[in-house]
Amino acid sequence: MKNADKNRKRLLSKVTYNNKCMEYNGAISSNGYGVFYLNGKSYNAHKASYILHFGEISNNKWVLHKCDNKKCINPNHLYLGDREQNTRDAIIRKRMASGINHGTKTKPKSFKRCNSILSDAECLKIKSSDLSKINLSKKYNVHISTIYRAITHADELLKQLEEK
Numbered sequence: 001m002k003n004a005d006k007n008r009k010r011l012l013s014k015v016t017y018n019n020k021c022m023e024y025n026g027a028i029s030s031n032g033y034g035v036f037y038l039n040g041k042s043y044n045a046h047k048a049s050y051i052l053h054f055g056e057i058s059n060n061k062w063v064l065h066k067c068d069n070k071k072c073i074n075p076n077h078l079y080l081g082d083r084e085q086n087t088r089d090a091i092i093r094k095r096m097a098s099g100i101n102h103g104t105k106t107k108p109k110s111f112k113r114c115n116s117i118l119s120d121a122e123c124l125k126i127k128s129s130d131l132s133k134i135n136l137s138k139k140y141n142v143h144i145s146t147i148y149r150a151i152t153h154a155d156e157l158l159k160q161l162e163e164k
């Protein structure tokens with residue numbers, strides 16, 4: 001990364017400390033994340049912070065918040081993950097819960113049945129698990145058909161979130 005020192009200083013000059021969070025006080029985009037220009041390209045400020053502190057990241061990786069504060073660019077509050085992890089973490093923290101619980105009309109039948117036994121977060125965990133279906137059904141103490149429904153349900157959740 002060219003001019004990393006200079007850019008890091010520029011980024012950190014736009015920060016307000018809030019507890020341990022470093023909130024970006026520059027431009028904020030409609031998705032709630034800061035906007036920071038790095039070598040002519042626009043980045044989410046927290047992603048720019050991650051890159052400037054830890055180096056470049058591959059395209060399929062997301063920079064995620066441990067602190068759930070979208071404006072925070074404290075490198076110690078950031079970690080790398082993938083898209084499903086991002087969705088799962090968001091659901092676990094209930095950030096998106098209100099969005100998912102609306103629009104019951106369009107929800108597939110499996111939703112309710114799955115949801116009554118396993119939480120959304122568990123369905124997503126099941127989907128991204130490396131365990132076999134049988135082992136998953138043992139782990140969660142549910143019938144194997146519930147595991148299949150959980151995976152279908154997780155797909156639906158991810159789709160709903162993508163459509164947003």
Ligand SMILES: [Zn+2]
Nearest residue numbers: 021067072077
């Ligand atoms: Zn933070």
